[in-house]
Amino acid sequence: MNFGRIKELDSINYTLPQNHIGNEKVLGNIKCIKPKVYVGGVLWSDEAFVGTIYPNWAKAINYSKYYTRQFNTIELNSTHYRIPEIQKIQKWYEQSPPDFRFCPKIPQAISYSRNLSETIYYLNEFHNAIKAFQDKLGMCFLQLPPHFAPNRLNELLDFLDNSPIRNLAIELRHPEWFTEKLALNVLSNYLYKNNMTLVLTDTPTRRDVLHMRLTNKTALIRFNANDKHESDYKRINEWIERLYTWMQLGLETIYFFIHTPNQINMPELVTYFIQQLKKECGITLTPPKIKTIEIENKLF
Numbered sequence: 001m002n003f004g005r006i007k008e009l010d011s012i013n014y015t016l017p018q019n020h021i022g023n024e025k026v027l028g029n030i031k032c033i034k035p036k037v038y039v040g041g042v043l044w045s046d047e048a049f050v051g052t053i054y055p056n057w058a059k060a061i062n063y064s065k066y067y068t069r070q071f072n073t074i075e076l077n078s079t080h081y082r083i084p085e086i087q088k089i090q091k092w093y094e095q096s097p098p099d100f101r102f103c104p105k106i107p108q109a110i111s112y113s114r115n116l117s118e119t120i121y122y123l124n125e126f127h128n129a130i131k132a133f134q135d136k137l138g139m140c141f142l143q144l145p146p147h148f149a150p151n152r153l154n155e156l157l158d159f160l161d162n163s164p165i166r167n168l169a170i171e172l173r174h175p176e177w178f179t180e181k182l183a184l185n186v187l188s189n190y191l192y193k194n195n196m197t198l199v200l201t202d203t204p205t206r207r208d209v210l211h212m213r214l215t216n217k218t219a220l221i222r223f224n225a226n227d228k229h230e231s232d233y234k235r236i237n238e239w240i241e242r243l244y245t246w247m248q249l250g251l252e253t254i255y256f257f258i259h260t261p262n263q264i265n266m267p268e269l270v271t272y273f274i275q276q277l278k279k280e281c282g283i284t285l286t287p288p289k290i291k292t293i294e295i296e297n298k299l300f
Contacts, residue, residue, distance in 0.1 A: 012205065013207070014231055014235050015238070016202075017207070020212045020214065022188075028217070036254070037283055039254075039257075039285065040072065040073040040075070041074065042075040042077050042257060053067075068092075073101045076102055077105055079104040080107060089132040101138030102136055103140065104130050106126065110126070110142075115155065117158050139167055139255055143171045146174055150183035150184070153186060160190065169220045172187075175208060178208040184213075191216070192215045195216045196215060198214070200212065200219060200220065200222070217253065218253040223235070223236075225260045225265070227261050227265045233272060236276060240276045258270055
């Protein structure tokens, strides 16, 4: 994710904005005893993982198998470009553990179209494919392009009304969504009433997209890291504090996806997130085994 990324990292104020005033109502103000937390990356097909978090002998055909034993979710970016064949999804399903969750991105042929309402047939086709994920289907999300402005709000609401996908998250990028509060309020109220999620994107130069609004009891966070720059760890610490606050208010499900320019750095940041989650929130997840051992049946 290059959105909002720059090289001059030290000049950015990374402090998280204040909690949105409406979050307490959305979450219900009753502590969630056992929140579900899913943390991972955005792809499994990186050769740099071979010999680090995959076995030395790993072949591309089995990358999904090895990835799903190191993490418990993935932001499935490949679906942004094409609808995968059902047979391929079935293979991913069969190769992954029971608690793994796939979070497919809606194809850009839909999200980047000139009129969302004209893409419902294609959306139905996508929906029919991802049903093959069965109980391992996590949150689907619609990433709207930077040119999708609030003047298309009615088009978006009509699209959502007709969408067969209900476990849906929406990512906004056009700057006017965050300056024209009326449109954002209307959309947020719609998502709240329909139990849909508003994506939170943490990226260096677009702090406006970090709106801190929750519209249901699920938080989907896309974290744009900077290859283990010291600011990455400070930002993760802040997120752990904020997530702890939200869990005390009733947050039930968390998806935290870490994007890095070089994917080889992602596992270490995931590990740090998991360590801090246990330390500050008492939630235990299994971190990735960054140095794989040589005997496959011991690790997999």
